[in-house]
Amino acid sequence: MDLQIAILLGQDGITTGAIYALLALALVLVFAVTRVIFIPQGEFVAFGALTLASLQGGNTPATLWLLLGCGVAVAAVDGLAAVRRGDARRLVSILGWNLAYPLALAALFYASQPGAMPMLLQILVALAIVVPLGPMIYRLAFQPIAEAPVLILLIVSVALHVTLVGLGLLFFGAEGTRTPAFSDAQFELGSIMISGQQLWVVGTSALLIAVLYLFFGRTIYGKALRATAINRNGARLMGFSPVFAGKLTFLLAAFIGALSGVLIAPVTTIYYDTGFLIGLKGFVAAIIGGLASYPLAAAGALTVGLLESFSSFWASAYKEVIVFTLIIPVLLWQSLTSHHIDEEE
Amino acid sequence: MKIKQLAVLCSAAALLVSQPVLADINVGVSLSSTGPGAALGIPEKNAIALLPTSVGGEKINYIVLDDGTDPSAATKNARKLVTEDKVDVLFGSSVTPASLAMAEVAVESQTPLISMSPINLPAEKNVWVFRTPQHVNLMASALVEHMKLKGVKTLGFIGYSDAYGEDWLVGIKPMLDAAGIKLTSTERFNRTDTSVNGQVLKIVASRPDAVLVVASGSPAALPQSSLIERGFKGQIYQTHAAANPGFLKVAGKAAEGVIMPIGPVVVVDQIEDSHPSKKIGQAFVKDYEAKYGAGSFSSFAAYAFDAGLLFKAAVPAALKKGKPGTPEFRKALRDALETEKEVVGTDGVFNMTPTDHFGLDARGRVLIRVDNGGYKLLGK
Structure with missing residues (x-):
């Protein structure tokens, strides 16, 4: 092993680590605000990537029908409640977001050729389809049981994961796809070759992390989410609705997931079930951050990425074992040092 | 009193209903049509639907289950097929780990298994297990x-x-x-x-x-x-x-x-006309693509179809020795699978022997090169 190889492995590790970091942040965020261990996070990665791939293939992605279906379900549940209360303004907004929006997207497909759009537009359309699924799923699956213990939320989360993977197979088939790279550019830095796609992944991840940092530090919604994470009841007393917090969190999580999918789709083959393993590695990183600390989770993600890349070089047969064994010393350390206060007591 | 009568009536009815089923030959199929092996399992499942539904005047029922590329689910499926559906032969599975799991059940229940995956087994377990892909x-x-x-x-x-x-x-x-x-x-x-x-x-x-x-x-x-x-x-x-x-x-x-x-079936249009599998292979590819769309054919479909052809060739001999649904029939089916000679499949010619349960020879393989996104047969 010479320096050249070490640098290549390091590059690879940082690129995958950047994706794991995004997912770890989403997992920490969802857990902190809603106490849900969001296992389907990885499915958004796969849905994002595969939706983009089927757009590029000139097909109407089947996730659009999922969006329509979820929209109808949410509109039925919420719309009925609004009608009962006679709240006309709320009814309009519910119908607008959950029915008119998916229908408008469907109309867009009916009217135009998605295969012929420029790539940036395709990416935006893919995100526009997948991201709203986040809050809809929160409304349907988690909002009714928002006060339930963590274990029940976890069970629902697992069920949701299995459902979404099954739908993924139905929508996209068993075969994987790869999308063309954002740019074919290659940069030479001394003896190191850096591909344009790697820069896109790392750059976008870094940018997104910075934006999230500003969002949580400077905006009222970000601060409210942080307040909800620290003390749900306190935030509620201050007039910040936990339902809204949940939806906003899932919107962010779905956005991060789908964007990660779009970013890695040109680097690797994405299958309908690839998301789970990527999500799981993000989860290992999130655990390193104690499911609470964002910087630690991001550092953990880079560690996981680098460890994965170097262990695939040295001992490829034991790669996954090495990566997932990392969680044991971390858990040991955390159980020895943290002063855990159980909220439910 | 009434309940007792009802029970008698029900069991009598059940007996009547199950009578024709007993005479049919039941084939239990477990495939990886979801999970990481789905790319193999789906064409195999498609091919099962093209298999003959009667052999030698006996109706054949195919019971197709999905094991999700999970060896423990494959075990469960095989057990269910053997104990509940009383199948005479097992087909499956698509990937090696799941096939190994099914082989355990096949040996334990003394049911012949035709696997679509080239699994290796110790000699004592090999007795009940046959494969269609090339070793x-x-x-x-x-x-x-x-x-x-x-x-x-x-x-x-x-x-x-x-x-x-x-x-x-x-x-x-x-x-x-x-x-x-x-x-x-x-x-x-x-x-x-x-x-x-x-x-x-x-x-x-x-x-x-x-x-x-x-x-x-x-x-x-x-x-x-x-x-x-x-x-x-x-x-x-x-x-x-x-x-x-x-x-x-x-x-x-x-x-x-x-x-x-x-397997030659993948480039069936390019192999020489004298190849024994050419005709049957071409017919199968045509049927398959007529049903599932042009270009949908893959070699995995042929593995599953050949399992059906091997089974079909063995049925007449086995019927002479026992009735479907009995251990004698299963034993006879196994023996026939092992002794039938020159069984022409879509992917080569099978000659099983007690020591070789793969059965394909050099007629069952060709070398190809990928050329302009298609397969090109390499000369000898």
């Missing part, structure tokens, strides 16, 4: 011959970290030694891996003349394109499990020039 060694020897011909001296190996990868490594190692070809590095990866750059770097750094990739379907495209990206210029070999449209689609340009051993 790994048959395919490996074709590749090693080609390597010798092209003067390959060193070979890099990257394969699945499961039984399929292991079988290939164990099978090809002695042949390579005999041919004087050195293995420079042996790397492993998983079906679900998103990157194999580490492994590929190590292989490229060891500077082999050629690389063998042991993987199936579209996951085989990842090492393929990574090798090309890292500037590997030597010959790349893939195994027959990689020969499906998914691999070609995902690997795209990176797949050009790759050489793989394959």
Whole structure:
């Protein structure tokens, strides 16, 4: 092993680590605000990537029908409640977001050729389809049981994961796809070759992390989410609705997931079930951050990425074992040092 | 009193209803039509639907289950098929680990199993298990011959970290030694891996003349394109499990020039007319594509169809010895599977013997090169 190889492995590790970091942040965020261990996070990665791939293939992605279906379900549940209360303004907004929006997207497909759009537009359309699924799923699956213990939320989360993977197979088939790279550019830095796609992944991840940092530090919604994470009841007393917090969190999580999918789709083959393993590695990183600390989770993600890349070089047969064994010393350390206060007591 | 009458009535009715079912031949099929092996399981499931529904005047019922590429689910399926559905023969599964799991149940319940995966078993378990794909060694020897011909001296190996990868490594190692070809590095990866750059770097750094990739379907495209990206210029070999449209689609340009051993059915239009499988193979591909769309055919469909053909050839002899649904029939079916000679399948000619439960010979393999996104038959 010479320096050249070490640098290549390091590059690879940082690129995958950047994706794991995004997912770890989403997992920490969802857990902190809603106490849900969001296992389907990885499915958004796969849905994002595969939706983009089927757009590029000139097909109407089947996730659009999922969006329509979820929209109808949410509109039925919420719309009925609004009608009962006679709240006309709320009814309009519910119908607008959950029915008119998916229908408008469907109309867009009916009217135009998605295969012929420029790539940036395709990416935006893919995100526009997948991201709203986040809050809809929160409304349907988690909002009714928002006060339930963590274990029940976890069970629902697992069920949701299995459902979404099954739908993924139905929508996209068993075969994987790869999308063309954002740019074919290659940069030479001394003896190191850096591909344009790697820069896109790392750059976008870094940018997104910075934006999230500003969002949580400077905006009222970000601060409210942080307040909800620290003390749900306190935030509620201050007039910040936990339902809204949940939806906003899932919107962010779905956005991060789908964007990660779009970013890695040109680097690797994405299958309908690839998301789970990527999500799981993000989860290992999130655990390193104690499911609470964002910087630690991001550092953990880079560690996981680098460890994965170097262990695939040295001992490829034991790669996954090495990566997932990392969680044991971390858990040991955390159980020895943290002063855990159980909220439910 | 009433309940007792009802119970008697019900059991009588059940007896009447189940009577015709008992006479039918039941085939239990467990395939990986979801999960990581779905690219193999789906065409196999499609092919089952094209199999004959009666042989020698007996109706044949196919009970098809999905094991999700999970060995424990495959065990459960096999057990359910054997105990509840009382099947006479088992077909399955699509991937090696799940097939090994089914083989356990087949041996335990003394039910013949025809597997669509080239599994290796110890002799005492092998008795009840037959396979339709080519034995790994048959395919490996074709590749090693080609390597010798092209003067390959060193070979890099990257394969699945499961039984399929292991079988290939164990099978090809002695042949390579005999041919004087050195293995420079042996790397492993998983079906679900998103990157194999580490492994590929190590292989490229060891500077082999050629690389063998042991993987199936579209996951085989990842090492393929990574090798090309890292500037590997030597010959790349893939195994027959990689020969499906998914691999070609995902690997795209990176797949050009790759050489793989394959069943003749995949290039059925290119093989010479004297090949025994040409006619039946062409007919099957035509039927399959008529039903599932042009270009949808893959070799996995042929594995499943050949399982049906082997079974069909064995039924007449077995019917003479016992009634379907009985242990005698299953035993007779097993014996017939082993003794039938020159059974022409879509993918070669089967001659099972007590020591060889694969049965295919050199007529069951050809070498092909990927050329302009299609397969081109390599001359002898």
